[in-house]
Amino acid sequence: MRKIDLFDTTLRDGEQSAGINLNTVEKLEIARQLEKLGVAVIEAGFPASSPGDFEAVQRIANTVKNSTVTGLARAMKNDIDISWEALRGGEQPHIHVFLATSPIHMEYKLKKSPDEVVDIAVDAVKYAKQYFPLVQWSAEDAFRSDKEYLVRIINKVIEAGATTINVPDTVGYATPAEYGALFKYLKENVRGVEKVKLSAHCHDDLGMAVANSIAAVENGADQVECTINGIGERAGNAALEEIAVAMHIRKDFYNMETGINLKEIKKASQLVSRLTGVVIQPNKAVVGKNAFAHESGIHQDGMLKNRETYEIITPELIGETDIPLALGKHSGRAAFKDRAMTMGFELTDQQLNEAFDDFKKLADRKKEITEDDLFVLFTGQQLADTDTPIYELHNVQVQYGTNNIPTATVTATVPSGETVTVATTGAGSVESIFNALELAIKGEVLILDYRVTSIGKGRDALGEAVVNLRHNGLELTGRDVAQDVLEASAKAYLNAINRQLVREQLRKEELMK
Ligand code: KIV
Numbered sequence: 001m002r003k004i005d006l007f008d009t010t011l012r013d014g015e016q017s018a019g020i021n022l023n024t025v026e027k028l029e030i031a032r033q034l035e036k037l038g039v040a041v042i043e044a045g046f047p048a049s050s051p052g053d054f055e056a057v058q059r060i061a062n063t064v065k066n067s068t069v070t071g072l073a074r075a076m077k078n079d080i081d082i083s084w085e086a087l088r089g090g091e092q093p094h095i096h097v098f099l100a101t102s103p104i105h106m107e108y109k110l111k112k113s114p115d116e117v118v119d120i121a122v123d124a125v126k127y128a129k130q131y132f133p134l135v136q137w138s139a140e141d142a143f144r145s146d147k148e149y150l151v152r153i154i155n156k157v158i159e160a161g162a163t164t165i166n167v168p169d170t171v172g173y174a175t176p177a178e179y180g181a182l183f184k185y186l187k188e189n190v191r192g193v194e195k196v197k198l199s200a201h202c203h204d205d206l207g208m209a210v211a212n213s214i215a216a217v218e219n220g221a222d223q224v225e226c227t228i229n230g231i232g233e234r235a236g237n238a239a240l241e242e243i244a245v246a247m248h249i250r251k252d253f254y255n256m257e258t259g260i261n262l263k264e265i266k267k268a269s270q271l272v273s274r275l276t277g278v279v280i281q282p283n284k285a286v287v288g289k290n291a292f293a294h295e296s297g298i299h300q301d302g303m304l305k306n307r308e309t310y311e312i313i314t315p316e317l318i319g320e321t322d323i324p325l326a327l328g329k330h331s332g333r334a335a336f337k338d339r340a341m342t343m344g345f346e347l348t349d350q351q352l353n354e355a356f357d358d359f360k361k362l363a364d365r366k367k368e369i370t371e372d373d374l375f376v377l378f379t380g381q382q383l384a385d386t387d388t389p390i391y392e393l394h395n396v397q398v399q400y401g402t403n404n405i406p407t408a409t410v411t412a413t414v415p416s417g418e419t420v421t422v423a424t425t426g427a428g429s430v431e432s433i434f435n436a437l438e439l440a441i442k443g444e445v446l447i448l449d450y451r452v453t454s455i456g457k458g459r460d461a462l463g464e465a466v467v468n469l470r471h472n473g474l475e476l477t478g479r480d481v482a483q484d485v486l487e488a489s490a491k492a493y494l495n496a497i498n499r500q501l502v503r504e505q506l507r508k509e510e511l512m513k
Pocket residue numbers: 013072098138139140141166168169170171201203
């Protein structure tokens with residue numbers, strides 16, 4: 001079977017989408033899960049774009065051993081130098097250099113002639129090659145580029161030392177037949193194409209990213225770039241789980257394999273959704289909550305007689321387990337630790353102890369502890385807090401009545417170490433909490449989006465709040481979980497503000513270097 005490499009760009013193209021801001025610990029957690037999933041390449045970020053990205057890429061490169069770690073760079077010496085510093089500790093240092101090649105990008109964005117663009121690309125690849133054994137070069141907006149020009153510039157960058165050539169449909173304009181034909185054309189016309197990997201990178205503006213990626217593979221692409229849950233710029237990128245499962249379920253047709261450990265898909269999907277705050281649409285292929293739900297009577301009847309009547313993918317294939325939970329109020333530490341390990345979490349003794357304390361508190365308040373609850377407890381522990389002084393919520397109290405003005409009182413520690421208590425009103429309970437928190441942080445905050453969802457089923461399910469806000473000119477997303485949605489909302493608000501403090505701290509440390 002032909003092996004197709006999956007290049008995951010959740011932490012770069014995915015993280016680039018509106019409203020997503022992951023911190024280093026969260027990125028590292030996702031990278032570890034991507035490694036377990038078995039992706040060939042992890043694009044961990046864009047090291048020259050910010051100190052936060054640099055730090056995350058460096059930590060991921062130094063940690064991940066079984067997937068190649070790469071970082072994005074513009075075709076500029078400075079970006080390449082910074083990327084080398086971030087990636088040099090990796091097992092197989094790999095860089096991803098890009099430059100636009102379509103007429104519209106060259107004329108209006110780069111303001112360069114096609115010949116100048118060839119020279120810049122060649123110089124950048126040669127420069128990168130001095131450091132990196134593996135250099136991927138991307139022709140940004142390749143699909144809307146002149147095909148003959150594309151062959152000319154690709155010939156030159158291969159001569160300069162590029163080891164992978166990526167051909168993105170940056171604006172999601174291609175159809176499967178056209179995108180496939182472009183790969184066929186490149187296979188037939190590029191000199192030395194057999195020495196490099198050809199890569200597909202598709203955006204989903206017309207809903208064809210996965211189909212286009214597969215068309216590329218059928219026409220000679222060796223690698224597909226994709227993201228978990230299909231998150232990414234605008235309408236997103238091709239969804240990794242859809243490509244991996246399609247190749248597996250239809251291997252009779254494609255005769256290809258991706259090397260993905262399919263059993264890790266559900267966990268990867270949940271983790272990315274939880275940490276980014278991007279909800280998965282219920283009918284999303286493979287990982288949506290209705291992907292295996294059979295509603296109509298005729299379908300249910302068929303399923304009872306033979307599951308294959310309506311089921312082409314089993315939930316077990318992607319690691320969706322229905323293991324009955326023998327854990328409850330009376331469970332001991334050993335059983336708890338065992339469950340953490342079965343679920344794939346690697347926690348220190350201290351993290352396990354803290355998670356166990358939280359578990360006991362939760363078990364006192366909640367009848368049934370579900371796998372979803374444990375996932376929240378374990379990921380919460382894995383994402384240890386930073387050393388930066390931050391805001392911490394101690395108490396939130398709300399007075400609400402249909403005929404009263406809602407009033408919230410909030411007590412929190414502020415970064416100076418002081419504890420403050422503030423009270424104010426609002427049009428509703430949540431607004432009164434947000435208004436009180438605005439007083440506590442002494443700043444102006446614009447709420448852009450706010451969502452509450454339940455984790456798992458039942459009236460006593462945990463509530464997760466996601467708050468997207470603007471503060472000091474930055475758009476930030478915060479999230480948190482609590483048994484009460486008002487508490488979760490207050491914590492999510494402060495989580496967003498704390499993310500900004502951590503970023504500022506990193507920037508200060510960078511300036512002091
Ligand atoms: O969509 C795109 O063209 C990109 C490049 C940077 C590879 O993300």
